[in-house]
Amino acid sequence: MIYASIWRRLIAWVIDAFILLGLSLFLLFPYFSLSNAYSKWSGFVGLPVWVAFIFFLIVNNVYFIYFIGRKGQGIGGRLLHIKVISLTTNSIPTYKQATIRQIIIFLSECSTKIVFIGTIISYAILVIDGLWMLKEQNKQTLHDKLAGTIVIKTGVPELSSA
Secondary structure, eight states: OOBOOHHHHHHHHHHHHHHHHHHHHHHHHHHHHHHHHHHHHHOOOOOOHHHHHHHHHHHHHHHHHHHHHHTSOOHHHHHTTEEEEETTTSSOOOHHHHHHHHHHHHHHHHHTTOGGGOHHHHHHHHHHHHHHHHHOTTOOOHHHHHHTEEEEESSOOOOOOO
16 A cells, blocks of 8 residues: 655645635626625625635535545545545545544634634644644544544555565
């Protein structure tokens, strides 16, 4: 079993982030169009941007929980040949594991966007989560460890011991 590197995981996450951003903008286009038309008609200055932010968070979390729980990988993971598997069964994680994993990721990412928590502490949590894998033999991040999952390369032939 070959574990996925931090760079491969980061690039897969960036690919998924762009897909999610495009999907969210596409789905929110009618909302912004209607709120813009309504503001011109009524003088009301649009609907709050935080609605779009909350929508993006929901889409983001549903995407990752669904794809990790169903296939063990998002689109970025599929393109970069990496997959999340359960540490105990060596198969696709359960939806419970996918949810725990995503909650930890959500809390570490979300804390960086809330000003009153403290920017340095928030980014430290995010960095510790990502760099945790450097000290682990099986390259688990903190959210992988808490969910009982690992991320491996797929489509890579295993080296035979003979």
